[in-house]
Amino acid sequence: NAGVTQTPKFQVLKTGQSMTLQCAQDMNHNSMYWYRQDPGMGLRLIYYSASEGTTDKGEVPNGYNVSRLNKREFSLRLESAAPSQTSVYFCASSNFRTGRDEQYFGPGTRLTVT
Amino acid sequence: GESVGLHLPTLSVQEGDNSIINCAYSNSASDYFIWYKQESGKGPQFIIDIRSNMDKRQGQRVTVLLNKTVKHLSLQIAATQPGDSAVYFCAENLNSGYALNFGKGTSLLVTP
Numbered sequence: 001n002a003g004v005t006q007t008p009k010f011q012v013l014k015t016g017q018s019m020t021l022q023c024a025q026d027m028n029h030n031s032m033y034w035y036r037q038d039p040g041m042g043l044r045l046i047y048y049s050a051s052e053g054t055t056d057k058g059e060v061p062n063g064y065n066v067s068r069l070n071k072r073e074f075s076l077r078l079e080s081a082a083p084s085q086t087s088v089y090f091c092a093s094s095n096f097r098t099g100r101d102e103q104y105f106g107p108g109t110r111l112t113v114t
Numbered sequence: 115g116e117s118v119g120l121h122l123p124t125l126s127v128q129e130g131d132n133s134i135i136n137c138a139y140s141n142s143a144s145d146y147f148i149w150y151k152q153e154s155g156k157g158p159q160f161i162i163d164i165r166s167n168m169d170k171r172q173g174q175r176v177t178v179l180l181n182k183t184v185k186h187l188s189l190q191i192a193a194t195q196p197g198d199s200a201v202y203f204c205a206e207n208l209n210s211g212y213a214l215n216f217g218k219g220t221s222l223l224v225t226p
Binding site: 040 | 146156160218219
């Protein structure tokens with residue numbers, strides 16, 4: 001199992017450009033999440049998908065959109081990138097329906113917006 | 115505001131010593147807590163978790179203690195090794211498994 005995979009690993013955007021961050025998991029998990037991590041900070045939840053077909057806002061959703069394409073894939077889109085969105089983005093998945101809430105994280109996408 | 119916080123931003127210990135990383139939480143409704151380890155350039159990795167109906171849980175070289183009275187969580191690492199050097203985050207569950215609220219992290223540095 002690859003676990004949680006993310007693409008790309010690195011990205012540089014100019015202000016106003018758009019891009020989609022891709023995430024996939026092969027653990028048959030129901031729930032998937034997008035977090036951002038700023039220097040010296042913990043992770044903040046952007047959006048999550050409790051199950052296929054549903055998405056909900058987290059703590060910092062402004063400027064982002066998500067799509068739960070199927071059970072495996074959950075993408076994060078920046079429509080018009082801003083320097084404040086420079087961050088490391090982590091995707092995670094979990095199978096809380098079994099009573100185990102542990103979230104498994106991907107390796108991250110390092111995004112710089114100039 | 116920040117509901118989960120860590121008392122010390124950095125902790126330096128000698129190899130072989132025990133490490134204790136502390137965490138305070140403010141939401142008395144939180145019923146699930148988890149510790150993650152994050153090495154430089156990588157995503158967080160699960161260490162150990164604990165539910166609010168427990169006071170203590172042990173894993174391999176790690177123990178988590180939960181004191182609900184004072185809303186305090188700690189991670190104890192026995193016989194700390196250089197490979198334990200990383201940032202450690204505690205997180206609390208706020209909404210029945212859908213979201214975790216992370217603290218800012220404690221950087222653990224293990225010196226020879």
